[in-house]
Structures are given as structure tokens and as C-alpha cells.
Amino acid sequence: MEPFKAVWITRDEETKKQHPAEVVEISLDDLMEGDVTLKVEHSTVNFKDGLAITGKSPVVRRFPMIPGIDASGEVVASDNPDFAIGDKVVLNGWGVGETHMGGYAGYARLKGDWLIHKPHGLTGAQCMAIGTAGYTAMLCVMALERHGINPDRGPILVTGAAGGVGSVAIALLGKLGYHVIASTGRASEQGYLKDLGAAEIIDRNELSEPGRPLGKERWAGAVDAVGSTTLANVLAQTQYGGAVAACGLAQGLDLPATVMPFILRGVSLLGVDSVMAPKSIRVEAYERLASDLDQDKLQALSKTIGFDDIIQTATDIMDGKVRGRVVIEM
Numbered sequence: 001m002e003p004f005k006a007v008w009i010t011r012d013e014e015t016k017k018q019h020p021a022e023v024v025e026i027s028l029d030d031l032m033e034g035d036v037t038l039k040v041e042h043s044t045v046n047f048k049d050g051l052a053i054t055g056k057s058p059v060v061r062r063f064p065m066i067p068g069i070d071a072s073g074e075v076v077a078s079d080n081p082d083f084a085i086g087d088k089v090v091l092n093g094w095g096v097g098e099t100h101m102g103g104y105a106g107y108a109r110l111k112g113d114w115l116i117h118k119p120h121g122l123t124g125a126q127c128m129a130i131g132t133a134g135y136t137a138m139l140c141v142m143a144l145e146r147h148g149i150n151p152d153r154g155p156i157l158v159t160g161a162a163g164g165v166g167s168v169a170i171a172l173l174g175k176l177g178y179h180v181i182a183s184t185g186r187a188s189e190q191g192y193l194k195d196l197g198a199a200e201i202i203d204r205n206e207l208s209e210p211g212r213p214l215g216k217e218r219w220a221g222a223v224d225a226v227g228s229t230t231l232a233n234v235l236a237q238t239q240y241g242g243a244v245a246a247c248g249l250a251q252g253l254d255l256p257a258t259v260m261p262f263i264l265r266g267v268s269l270l271g272v273d274s275v276m277a278p279k280s281i282r283v284e285a286y287e288r289l290a291s292d293l294d295q296d297k298l299q300a301l302s303k304t305i306g307f308d309d310i311i312q313t314a315t316d317i318m319d320g321k322v323r324g325r326v327v328i329e330m
């Protein structure tokens with residue numbers, strides 16, 4: 001088989017520091033073990049891919065590494081009974097792009113247990129427009145629903161609104177009939193956020209500085225992609241009996257909060273992880289995405305780039321310059 005392109009991350013074995021990511025040509029022999037080989041047709045750039053490529057956080061824990069936590073494409077070889085040559089599949093997470101070579105290459109060799117069949121009603125490109133960020137937004141909405149949150153309970157806040165998780169969460173919640181409050185640092189994106197489904201926009205500075213342990217009750221629930229002081233303030237302003245789905249750390253991984261929202265208002269903090277989520281939950285999330293995410297909005301919140309733009313886009317997402325979602329056409 002012809003060599004194919006891959007984004008390649010190595011490190012200095014003495015200092016343990018990552019070298020800048022580069023594009024190289026490799027062959028199937030360079031890939032790691034797995035029972036399904038996939039011709040990658042689309043991938044995407046998530047916040048975690050930005051962390052991996054820039055080395056800003058120790059996301060990559062095996063070298064050399066091909067980053068890319070998501071991929072969609074066609075099975076070209078399989079020893080797994082669940083997948084046959086020609087099947088269209090989707091991968092999100094499972095440590096791919098961190099400890100197992102990932103989606104930023106012409107081919108990926110993976111464990112079949114990590115894959116799901118491409119959901120009906122979505123193309124491979126749309127699955128990557130959703131990607132880990134969008135599927136996590138769906139997991140957050142499902143977590144709020146399981147807690148009994150519905151549009152009649154009151155507004156839902158979405159933090160990190162113009163980012164990937166935030167944009168998909170707004171589109172989903174808007175379609176489901178919620179009054180969505182979008183918190184963003186990008187005033188210039190007000191029109192974009194309203195078109196996606198936000199009813200109100202607030203400046204993220206309102207939430208990013210240390211605040212009081214309890215504030216005015218402003219929302220019944222929240223999808224928080226930001227963490228840190230923002231999450232503490234979100235909890236402090238959640239209505240009695242409400243819930244906050246926490247999935248991200250764009251501001252920081254700390255949580256300088258008090259127990260007051262929990263013990264005086266019965267507020268719940270719902271943790272959301274996409275990486276190790278079991279297959280049944282992934283399938284359910286994608287079924288919901290196929291039915292509850294407006295495809296015109298998905299198109300509006302995503303843009304397409306080529307393979308050679310991956311490294312620059314990964315830097316841009318770290319600088320807060322990427323709006324919504326990015327699809328990579330391999």
C-alpha cells in the first residue's frame with residue numbers, strides 16, 4: 001500500500017518535552033495494534049486535540065503519537081465479528097490520540113470495541129461536525145434530563161457558548177424548547193449564538209471572577225464547559241433543585257466553590273465524561289443527535305478544513321479563535 005500522511009508527535013527522551021508536531025508519511029506498519037483498520041475519511045479538531053498538538057497539557061502519554069481523538073471512515077480490514085470491510089464507522093475517545101494512535105492519518109488501526117456503526121441519518125462528515133465536543137454536549141443534555149430538568153423548569157445556561165461543546169449544546173437545547181442563556185467572551189458572536197438558538201447572551205466576565213457563595217437564582221440548569229471560578233458562580237446562581245452538567249475546564253481545572261448551593265438549594269453537580277462512556281450510551285447519544293440536532297444548524301456551526309490545516313487549527317483552538325466545530329476532510 002502507498003505511504004499516507006499522518007500528524008506525528010515525538011518528544012525529547014532526555015527532557016521529556018514534546019517536539020513540535022509535524023506532518024510525515026508513514027505506512028500501516030507504523031500503526032499500533034488493533035482488530036479493525038479504518039480508512040479515515042473525516043476527523044475533527046477538539047480542545048483536547050489542541051492540548052495534544054501544542055503540548056500545553058500532558059494529553060499525549062505515548063510517543064510517537066498520532067493525535068486526533070475522533071475519526072469517521074470505512075473499514076478496510078477487520079478481525080472483529082461486529083465489523084465487516086466496507087462498514088462506515090465512528091470513533092470518539094477511548095484514549096485514542098492520547099495513548100493509542102489516532103485519527104490524524106490516512107488510516108487508523110483501532111479496537112473494534114471502541115467503534116460504533118455510523119448512525120442512520122448522519123453522514124460521516126456530520127458525525128465529525130458533531131465529534132467528541134458535540135456528543136459530549138448531548139451527554140450533558142441527557143444528564144440534565146435524567147435529573148428531571150425540562151423546558152418548564154426555567155432557563156438553561158451554556159458556558160463556553162461559542163466553542164464546540166457550547167455551540168452544539170445551544171442548538172440542541174434551542175430545538176428542545178429551552179430558553180437558552182449563552183455565556184461568551186466573544187460579543188461579536190451574538191448573531192451566531194442567537195441563530196443557533198440562544199434567547200439571551202451574557203458576558204462571560206459576569207461569571208469568571210470570584211463571587212458570592214449564593215447569588216440570585218438565574219437558571220434551572222447549565223451545561224458548563226469552562227470549570228473553575230465560572231462553574232462555582234454557575235452553581236451559586238442555579239435555582240432551587242436545579243442541576244449543572246460539568247464537562248470542561250476551558251478556564252481551569254480547579255473548582256473554588258462552597259457547599260452552599262448543594263446544602264441550601266439542593267443543587268446537583270452532574271459529572272459528564274465522554275472518553276470512557278459505554279457503547280450503549282454512545283449509541284443512544286448519536287440516536288438523539290440524529291433526531292434532535294437541526295442539520296442546518298450543524299452546518300452553520302461547523303467549517304471544513306484540509307489535512308494540512310490541522311496543526312494551525314489546533315493552535316487556534318487553544319487561543320480561543322475557533323468558533324463552533326471544525327471538520328477535517330482527509
Ligand code: NDP
Pocket residue numbers: 046047048132133136159160161162163164165166183184185186204208225226230246247248249250251252272273274275317318320322324
Ligand atoms: P472550544 O475551545 O471549542 O470551546 C471552549 C470555549 O470556552 C471557548 O470557545 C470559549 O468560549 C470558552 N473559554 C475559553 N477560555 C476561557 C476562559 N479562560 N474563561 C472562560 N471561558 C473560556 O473547546 P470544546 O468546546 O471542544 O471543549 C470545551 C471544554 O470541554 C474543554 O475543556 C474540553 O476539554 C472539555 N471537554 C470535555 C469532554 C468530556 O468528556 N468531559 C469532552 C469534550 C470536551 P467563548 O469564546 O464563547 O467565551
